[in-house]
Amino acid sequence: MPNPPPDTLPAPPAHRPLPTVLRWLLQAFAVLCLIVGIIGIITPGLPTTVFILMAGWAAARSSPRLHAWLWRHRLFGPMLRNWADGGRVSRRAKWSATLMMALCAAILLNISVPRWAVTMACLSMACVLTWLWFRPEPQQP
Numbered sequence: 001m002p003n004p005p006p007d008t009l010p011a012p013p014a015h016r017p018l019p020t021v022l023r024w025l026l027q028a029f030a031v032l033c034l035i036v037g038i039i040g041i042i043t044p045g046l047p048t049t050v051f052i053l054m055a056g057w058a059a060a061r062s063s064p065r066l067h068a069w070l071w072r073h074r075l076f077g078p079m080l081r082n083w084a085d086g087g088r089v090s091r092r093a094k095w096s097a098t099l100m101m102a103l104c105a106a107i108l109l110n111i112s113v114p115r116w117a118v119t120m121a122c123l124s125m126a127c128v129l130t131w132l133w134f135r136p137e138p139q140q141p
Helices: 018-041 049-062 062-070 077-084 091-108 115-133
Strands: none
Touching: 018 049, 018 062, 049 062, 049 077, 062 077, 091 115
């Protein structure tokens, strides 16, 4: 399904201004999360969606310009808009997370790592995947 043109998208939600120091800290956090999220696109085991959501949250409170850019971005915008629309997660994002976590679990099971660490990591991933698959999906037009 193609993304709608940026000028037809609803505006991102507005938030009240914060003190300058807090705004700068949140903006730095938003940029850091965005960088880590972009790295997560190509790095197995490093999630993308959660970092983009955190970047969107921080940008919404610190930089209307950055938030508007993220909101209308071809790749990141749908994640933010779906989350803003009731915490929705696309089926594609769910499958991507499932496959990446399965790959990480397989790697952990085949390298020399303490058994307790493998168990904790696999249990954590199972909990996250359970939560993720119970999230509602975006409504199809």
